[in-house]
Amino acid sequence: LLAHIKSHSYTNGYCTSCGSKDPGARFVAKIGKVEYTTLDEAIQKAKPGETIELIRTITSEALVIEKDIKINLKGLDIYIKQSGNATAAVTIASGKTVSFIDGGIRISGANTYETLIETSGILTVTNVIVRGTALGGKNSVALYNKGTATIDGATIVLAVDKTKCAIQNEGTCTINLVKTETVDARVQGVIKTVEGCLSMTGKHTGTTEIIPAK
Numbered sequence: 386l387l388a389h390i391k392s393h394s395y396t397n398g399y400c401t402s403c404g405s406k407d408p409g410a411r412f413v414a415k416i417g418k419v420e421y422t423t424l425d426e427a428i429q430k431a432k433p434g435e436t437i438e439l440i441r442t443i444t445s446e447a448l449v450i451e452k453d454i455k456i457n458l459k460g461l462d463i464y465i466k467q468s469g470n471a472t473a474a475v476t477i478a479s480g481k482t483v484s485f486i487d488g489g490i491r492i493s494g495a496n497t498y499e500t501l502i503e504t505s506g507i508l509t510v511t512n513v514i515v516r517g518t519a520l521g522g523k524n525s526v527a528l529y530n531k532g533t534a535t536i537d538g539a540t541i542v543l544a545v546d547k548t549k550c551a552i553q554n555e556g557t558c559t560i561n562l563v564k565t566e567t568v569d570a571r572v573q574g575v576i577k578t579v580e581g582c583l584s585m586t587g588k589h590t591g592t593t594e595i596i597p598a599k
Contacts, residue, residue, distance in 0.1 A: 413443045424463065428454065439463070444493050447471040450506075451478040458488020458513065467496040472522070473503035479532065481506040485513050492519035503529045505556075512538040517551070526553045534558045 412420035414427040415438050421427040424445050427437045436455040443461075447468035465474035474492060477483045483506060490513060492498060499522035501515060502508070508530070517527035527541050528534070533556055541551040552558065 413441055414439050424448065424456075428452070439488065447474055447476070447498075449476045449478070450483050451481060453482040455484040455486070457486050458490075460488055462489035462491055464491050464493035465496075465498075465501075466493045467498070467521075472498060473500040473529070474498050475502045477502070477504035477506040477508055477532070479505040483507070484509040484511065486511040487513070489514040489516060491516040492521075494519075496521040498522055499525050500529045501525075501527045503531070504534060505531045507532055508534045510534070510536050510539050514540045514542065515551075516542045518542055526551075528552045530554045530556050530558050532556045536560045 412422055414421050414424050416427060416431055416435050419430075420440065421430065424437070424439070424443055425448060428448065428450060431437055431452060431454045433453040436457055438457045439459050439461045441461060442464070444464040444466055447465060448463075474496075475490065483504070485508075490501065492501065496519070498520050501517050501520060502510075510528075515527050517525060520527070528536070528551065530552065534552075534554070536552070536558070538561070552560070
């Protein structure tokens with residue numbers, strides 16, 4: 386009888402031979418019915434156009450997104466910890482279309498990040514809290530847009546004496562219903578457009594200040 390009992394060898398939450406789930410695995414994200422133990426793994430496995438859903442609030446290393454995907458945070462948070470010499474917690478590659486919806490993106494622990502989200506692609510942020518209060522860089526920016534960005538219903542929280550601005554735009558940026566919060570009046574411009582096009586619609590609350598391109 387014992388000769389017929391097969392042992393399992395698990396990698397990333399699944400048996401490498403039969404595909405069964407590791408009962409001790411801690412899954413954090415899923416694509417359809419397939420679950421993953423890290424968000425980075427889910428991003429790497431996602432096919433263009435697919436949606437990744439968070440299962441729980443997570444802590445992740447810096448994320449580099451180089452494909453067209455949507456990340457539904459499901460009301461949960463991503464905490465980004467320091468990862469090597471990365472200067473941005475989340476980087477979106479040129480030409481890639483990425484959406485974040487319904488949740489929060491934050492920083493975890495000591496870090497030297499200059500930017501929370503840096504995009505050269507096509508970014509949509511909907512109903513997301515972008516919290517820049519823990520950015521460790523000297524002239525930090527919560528969202529640095531060098532591509533095309535649409536910010537809809539977001540709350541951007543700034544740091545004391547560190548966050549240079551909530552949004553620095555060097556591309557095309559459309560902002561609708563943004564709430565900005567800062568804990569110190571000495572924080573510099575909240576929304577700064579260095580070059581490119583900035584369009585704002587709807588009602589904005591908080592310390593919104595526009596610094597136009599010179």
